[in-house]
Amino acid sequence: MTPNGIPLGDVLLASGALFTIGLAGALLRRNAISIFLAIELMMNAANLAVLGYAAALHSLEGQIVVFFVIAIAAAEAAVGLAIFVALFRHTETIDVNKINLLKW
Amino acid sequence: MTVALWVVPALPFAGFLLCLLLGSRLGKSFVSTVGAGSVGLATVAAWTRLVPYLTGDGTPVVEKVAPWIAAGNFSVDVSFRLDPLSALMVSFVTFVGFLIHVYSIGYMSHDETDAGYARYFSYLNLFLFAMLVLVLANNFLLLFVGWEGVGLCSYLLIGYYYEKEYAADAGKKAFIVNRIGDFGFLLGTFGVFGLFGTLDFDSVFSRAAADPARFAPGLTLVCLLLFVGAMGKSAQVPLHVWLPDAMAGPTPVSALIHAATMVTAGVYMVTRCNVLFRLAPEAMFAVAVVGGVTAIFAAVIAIAQNDIKKVLAYSTVSQLGYMFLACGVGAYVAGMFHVLTHAFFKACLFLGSGAVIHALGGEQDMRRMGGLGRRLPLTYTTFLVATLALAGIPPLAGFFSKDAILTGVFAAHRPILFGLGLVTAGLTAFYMFRLVSLTFAGDFRGTPEAAAHVHEAPPTMTLPLVILAFLSAIAGFLGLPEVFGEGANRIAAFLAPVFPRVGLAAAEPPAHSLPAATEWLLMGTSVAVAAVGILLAWTWYAKRAGRPAARVAASLPALYRLVAEKFRIDELYDVLFVRPFVWLARMLWKVVDVLIIDGVLNAGAFLVELTGDALRFLQTGNVRNYALTFLLGIVALLLIVLAG
Amino acid sequence: MSGADLGIAALRVLAPVLAILIVLPMLQWVERRGAGLIQDRPGPNRVGPFGLLQPVADVVKFFMKEDLIPSNADRFLYVLAPGLAAFAAMTTFAVIPYGATLSVGGRVIPLVGADVSIGILYLFALTSLSVYGIVLAGWSSNNKFSLMGGIRSSAQIISYELAMTTAAAGVVLAASSFRLTEVVVRQGGSWFALPFRGWNVVPQFVGFVVFFVSAFAETNRLPFDLPEAEAELVAGYHTEYSAMKFAMFYMSEYINVIVVSALTVTLYFGGWTLPGLSPAGIGGVLLSVLVFALKTSFVVWVFMWVRWTLPRFRYDQLMRLGWKALLPLALLNLFWVAALVVWKVL
Amino acid sequence: MTARLAFDVAAGLAIFFACVMVVHRHPVKSVLALVVSFFALAVTYVLLSAPLIAAVQVIVYAGAILVLFLFVLMLLNVPAEVRQTPGRPIHHTLSAGAIVAFAAALLAALRSYGATAAPPSPAPSDPGDLAPLARLLFSDHLLSFEALSILLLAALVGAFTLARREGSP
Numbered sequence A: 001m002t003p004n005g006i007p008l009g010d011v012l013l014a015s016g017a018l019f020t021i022g023l024a025g026a027l028l029r030r031n032a033i034s035i036f037l038a039i040e041l042m043m044n045a046a047n048l049a050v051l052g053y054a055a056a057l058h059s060l061e062g063q064i065v066v067f068f069v070i071a072i073a074a075a076e077a078a079v080g081l082a083i084f085v086a087l088f089r090h091t092e093t094i095d096v097n098k099i100n101l102l103k104w
Numbered sequence B: 001m002t003v004a005l006w007v008v009p010a011l012p013f014a015g016f017l018l019c020l021l022l023g024s025r026l027g028k029s030f031v032s033t034v035g036a037g038s039v040g041l042a043t044v045a046a047w048t049r050l051v052p053y054l055t056g057d058g059t060p061v062v063e064k065v066a067p068w069i070a071a072g073n074f075s076v077d078v079s080f081r082l083d084p085l086s087a088l089m090v091s092f093v094t095f096v097g098f099l100i101h102v103y104s105i106g107y108m109s110h111d112e113t114d115a116g117y118a119r120y121f122s123y124l125n126l127f128l129f130a131m132l133v134l135v136l137a138n139n140f141l142l143l144f145v146g147w148e149g150v151g152l153c154s155y156l157l158i159g160y161y162y163e164k165e166y167a168a169d170a171g172k173k174a175f176i177v178n179r180i181g182d183f184g185f186l187l188g189t190f191g192v193f194g195l196f197g198t199l200d201f202d203s204v205f206s207r208a209a210a211d212p213a214r215f216a217p218g219l220t221l222v223c224l225l226l227f228v229g230a231m232g233k234s235a236q237v238p239l240h241v242w243l244p245d246a247m248a249g250p251t252p253v254s255a256l257i258h259a260a261t262m263v264t265a266g267v268y269m270v271t272r273c274n275v276l277f278r279l280a281p282e283a284m285f286a287v288a289v290v291g292g293v294t295a296i297f298a299a300v301i302a303i304a305q306n307d308i309k310k311v312l313a314y315s316t317v318s319q320l321g322y323m324f325l326a327c328g329v330g331a332y333v334a335g336m337f338h339v340l341t342h343a344f345f346k347a348c349l350f351l352g353s354g355a356v357i358h359a360l361g362g363e364q365d366m367r368r369m370g371g372l373g374r375r376l377p378l379t380y381t382t383f384l385v386a387t388l389a390l391a392g393i394p395p396l397a398g399f400f401s402k403d404a405i406l407t408g409v410f411a412a413h414r415p416i417l418f419g420l421g422l423v424t425a426g427l428t429a430f431y432m433f434r435l436v437s438l439t440f441a442g443d444f445r446g447t448p449e450a451a452a453h454v455h456e457a458p459p460t461m462t463l464p465l466v467i468l469a470f471l472s473a474i475a476g477f478l479g480l481p482e483v484f485g486e487g488a489n490r491i492a493a494f495l496a497p498v499f500p501r502v503g504l505a506a507a508e509p510p511a512h513s514l515p516a517a518t519e520w521l522l523m524g525t526s527v528a529v530a531a532v533g534i535l536l537a538w539t540w541y542a543k544r545a546g547r548p549a550a551r552v553a554a555s556l557p558a559l560y561r562l563v564a565e566k567f568r569i570d571e572l573y574d575v576l577f578v579r580p581f582v583w584l585a586r587m588l589w590k591v592v593d594v595l596i597i598d599g600v601l602n603a604g605a606f607l608v609e610l611t612g613d614a615l616r617f618l619q620t621g622n623v624r625n626y627a628l629t630f631l632l633g634i635v636a637l638l639l640i641v642l643a644g
Numbered sequence C: 001m002s003g004a005d006l007g008i009a010a011l012r013v014l015a016p017v018l019a020i021l022i023v024l025p026m027l028q029w030v031e032r033r034g035a036g037l038i039q040d041r042p043g044p045n046r047v048g049p050f051g052l053l054q055p056v057a058d059v060v061k062f063f064m065k066e067d068l069i070p071s072n073a074d075r076f077l078y079v080l081a082p083g084l085a086a087f088a089a090m091t092t093f094a095v096i097p098y099g100a101t102l103s104v105g106g107r108v109i110p111l112v113g114a115d116v117s118i119g120i121l122y123l124f125a126l127t128s129l130s131v132y133g134i135v136l137a138g139w140s141s142n143n144k145f146s147l148m149g150g151i152r153s154s155a156q157i158i159s160y161e162l163a164m165t166t167a168a169a170g171v172v173l174a175a176s177s178f179r180l181t182e183v184v185v186r187q188g189g190s191w192f193a194l195p196f197r198g199w200n201v202v203p204q205f206v207g208f209v210v211f212f213v214s215a216f217a218e219t220n221r222l223p224f225d226l227p228e229a230e231a232e233l234v235a236g237y238h239t240e241y242s243a244m245k246f247a248m249f250y251m252s253e254y255i256n257v258i259v260v261s262a263l264t265v266t267l268y269f270g271g272w273t274l275p276g277l278s279p280a281g282i283g284g285v286l287l288s289v290l291v292f293a294l295k296t297s298f299v300v301w302v303f304m305w306v307r308w309t310l311p312r313f314r315y316d317q318l319m320r321l322g323w324k325a326l327l328p329l330a331l332l333n334l335f336w337v338a339a340l341v342v343w344k345v346l
Numbered sequence D: 001m002t003a004r005l006a007f008d009v010a011a012g013l014a015i016f017f018a019c020v021m022v023v024h025r026h027p028v029k030s031v032l033a034l035v036v037s038f039f040a041l042a043v044t045y046v047l048l049s050a051p052l053i054a055a056v057q058v059i060v061y062a063g064a065i066l067v068l069f070l071f072v073l074m075l076l077n078v079p080a081e082v083r084q085t086p087g088r089p090i091h092h093t094l095s096a097g098a099i100v101a102f103a104a105a106l107l108a109a110l111r112s113y114g115a116t117a118a119p120p121s122p123a124p125s126d127p128g129d130l131a132p133l134a135r136l137l138f139s140d141h142l143l144s145f146e147a148l149s150i151l152l153l154a155a156l157v158g159a160f161t162l163a164r165r166e167g168s169p
Helices: A008-028 A032-057 A061-091 B007-026 B028-055 B084-108 B114-136 B140-158 B165-196 B201-210 B212-233 B242-248 B251-260 B262-272 B274-278 B281-303 B308-328 B332-359 B377-391 B397-411 B415-440 B448-453 B459-478 B490-498 B516-543 B547-555 B557-564 B566-618 B623-643 C003-039 C054-064 C075-095 C119-140 C144-175 C180-186 C205-218 C243-268 C281-307 C315-342 D002-023 D027-047 D051-076 D089-114 D131-137 D142-163
Strands: B061-071 B074-082 C102-104 C107-109
Touching (some): A008 A032, A008 B623, A008 D027, A008 D089, A032 A061, A032 D051, A061 D051, A061 D142, B007 B028, B028 B084, B028 B114, B061 B140, B074 B114, B084 B251, B084 B262, B084 B332, B084 B459, B084 B490, B114 B251, B140 B165, B140 B212, B140 B242, B140 B262, B165 B212, B201 B212, B212 B262, B212 B274, B242 B251, B251 B308, B262 B308, B262 B332, B274 B281, B281 B308, B281 B415, B281 B566, B308 B397, B332 B377, B332 B397, B332 B459, B332 B490, B377 B397, B377 B415, B377 B459, B397 B459, B415 B516, B516 B547, B547 B557, B557 B566, C003 C054, C003 C075, C003 C107, C003 C243, C075 C119, C075 C243, C119 C243, C119 D051, C144 C180, C144 C205, C144 C315, C144 D051, C180 C243, C205 C243, C205 C315, C243 C281, D002 D027, D027 D051
Antiparallel strands (some): C102 C107
16 A cells, blocks of 8 residues: 555556556567557556555655666667667668568 | 885886887987986996995895785795895896997997887896896795796897797797796795795795704705706706807897806806705705706817807806806805806907907808907907906906816815816817917908908997906906915805805805815816817917817717717707607697597587577567567566466 | 635636736737837737737637648647647646745735646656647648658757756756745845855856757747748648647747746746845735746747847757757756855855 | 545556557557656656656656657658558467466466565655655665766767768768
8 A cells, every 4th residue: 555545456457557568569569669669668567566666665766766767768769769760771661570681 | 325126127127118118219329328228227226235235244135015926824025135145146237237238239230220229128128127136036936037037038039030030949949948947946936835835035044944854855856946947047958958049149138148147047046045955965966967067068069169159158058067066066156256257258258259240240150250350459359358267367257266166166075076177177268269269360261341341349349348358357356265365255255144054064165174285286277277278279270270170070070070060969859859749739739639629619519500500490580579489488487486 | 625725726826827828919919019129110000009909800810710620631639739739838837936925814825836846847847748739730730841840849849958957957956956936935045145045047147048048949939940940841830720720839839938938037037036025915925926027028028039139040050059069058057056056155 | 545546547548548559550649649658657656656756757758758759750751550461470379378378477476476565664754855865866876876877878879879870970
């Protein structure tokens, strides 16, 4: 139970649902940027769980972890999108089914 | 003013760095200034430390610079030690080194590029640094650092003309033969640590002296191993083969490293460890025998050589044998005395030969020389003085030191070794005057172009010659025999603190038991032997242009060829060691490496390739497949966690 | 919570919004007359005295015009975009304190919409959302000029937000609080004794300049109005918009100008404080509101002044200025403020 | 209970728009759905007494990262996905199965571990007070913080290097 009366179970359930949705997106979409978005969603789901526990345990550490996750996500997004831009210049597509040069 | 001891080796090291890093850019004058200047400063620094010893009581000084290795109960410091022995060595090493640096400025200036010149001087400075570390070291390990350092510099400088194959080969040979000795020395060091639990000189010697009986069994082995190191470094039979070849390096290098300083490191080390050696009489005897055999062996070979530097090289080997002979019979003072005098006259001889070679544009074969005495009067004079000193003509330096050795051997009641020594003295006089006669007397036998080229060397080269000849002439008065009065042997008094009493009666320095008449007789004998050798050589080679010698050689063709070919030691080693090793290496290469090891590896690689060929189809290149695999793994992990 | 409390709370929030909505049409008149003044021409002067009724005419015109939606546009987003822009602009005002704390009948009423502890963060969060209105408008119009405008706007706002936030971080550091009321109160103290408690513009002039320049970029005003640069992109992101939808963009631009001006005043010019003015009693509080309004008006006027004075930047110049000049300067300012705090000057 | 209600509504919105994000074929719409989802998540963060994280969530995620996504999408003019004719039945079947299995396993894990949170230790402080958080961040986690700044710099340089055209400065 968090201070505001929100049961931890609700938080974790929401987090799990969001994570699974993100997972489905990452596995089923073909557009690289959509996959990337799904991964961001998964990361947010994890953040939600961490914040839920932090609230339930009255700990600030959880917030710091999330803070770091967000900052790293920003770095990741910058580099990832730069990769996509570079990739798109080369291949004229960001369909991951067509970007499969690294295979047998 | 007291200069810290570490400054003395640090100065040449600084010179080394400067020459190495900036030398090729800043040109020859910079290199000359830095190279010779740093050694000059080191000489001054060393002498400021020597002066108090000349008057004082010779208490050793130990200056710790930094802790080096500390592991468990094993600890070694970088610390330097100054006592009469190292003070003596340091002062003449720096001084002779300085003279030879000055000489090198003239000798190397003509035919080298800026880069080569800088390389030469940086090596020479590095050598002096290593040699000073060796001499000043306060423990076996630091001594070993210097020991290896001088070996490295020797290798580098022998191979200085590396574009010539024989020079590069000679460098490698010196290095490899030295490795054998160094290995022995290293084992000896381990033995010292095993026996005494420390590598510090003072601690080792005091512990050994305190309880000789306890260490006696192992000590002989340790001393023999240390002596193997000395044999390698000081070119004693059977490890002498590298030194004659080492003459492939520039002549000043031969003078400095392969005559005056580095090769005497073995003698220095044995003298430094005299406490240990005196407690191991068997090892002492081995030292004496090896020294004596080397002395006569190398002298015989020297007779039949035609290369001027080869003769001097074998002479060096022979004289080193002399020094070990002295050490072996307990006459350490005589040995060190000979180290000192030998440094002066042999350096002078090498530099003189360098001047001759310089004058003849690189010619080293004495059969194409002759009559140079008139053309190179200064070189001739100094060379003659040094030769007489080496031959043992009073009152020059060599006479006194050689006489001290012979007296020591005689006093130790080793008649066979004494005989060897005496014969060697005669042979020495003979081959040296053969050299002088062939080079300076008679008519010139070279080409007319070479004759036209002959000229006296520049002052930077002749000045060191003059100084060294002067010292060859007078250095003997440092160690007059006892017959000239109590205290006449100043060097013995000076070095006395180095030879403490040990708890074994047999190991004390020999008392002066010889009556004065015997001493006079011994002196007379050695002078007579030398005079005979000189006269014979002069008559055969100067007066009769070598015809009698040729007749002798022709009457004993097999023997002559054997001697001229240096007893075919190199060939023997080739058969005994080199070829079996080459064969073994070839075996290891063709069979073990190529067939077995490579085979196993290739089989493994082939298997991996095969597996990879089969599995690579999992690599679809589609990230979603990878993500799916990832997810399957996570699901499996979750299930395991839930089940467990 | 009684009904009166609720009413007061609602009033606290709504008062500034209402004020802005009333002032908004006037601003347009001021801007056009000001342009005329600066460019030595009359400006609107036909409707009413001095053209004062021109805004009314414009509003009527906007209402009467036909509302077009391009056939290939993404209808949903096309309709959503202007609303989003206006909404983001208006909600920003909720945390800006516009007057001193009022004490009436035993009630203490701080004159601010919501005095939240992360006020400045809230502000930046909402400003960063305002970009969506423009970007979506550009994209949903399905028109290349609009799209270009949208792309430019997103890049521009991301770039300048960085400098702006970093500059504002100096103020946060000096006040050691994200709370805007505290930022204001802190600037109402001593000017001539240490620690310095006057307006932030004095110790942080560099930060102010960075913030102010970035504010121009954030509001897409000249000289940074590249998303709608009429010479290159027709009208940029709102090329396809007409009637009330266009009016909403128009409104949101002015609201943004007002908000940013108010923010500048709050962060750097002491908000409602004035040296020598102690906001005691109702009169004093009203005076503080007046002070705030006057300061904000002046900054708004500066916005207009600049618009009609400076030419437009080229796109690469814009980016270079943002990344290579403003951001380093903002960082420098931050170090400077940190040093001042350490030296106990602030 | 109002807080719980608000949380459930916000979380439901977040989940709903996450679904929209995944289902929608057009990436721009996906991004917009995700913006709404993240905004709703920010609301849940506030309800979980983490207002600073909520603000950061909006500023960084909604205000910067997703705008960057939109920017790239517009820059590259990425079209909507079209249904692939041959499809990838194996991948899709396996994926669906794996996702269902994962969801089930996650539920089971939540059931057995999720509720075992330890009882709260000290009394919670005012969530609006950022000082304790800042103190923690700049003392215990200072090294991570600095490392992060270097990471961001590296990412900045990396992104610049990757995205610039050959030969451009």
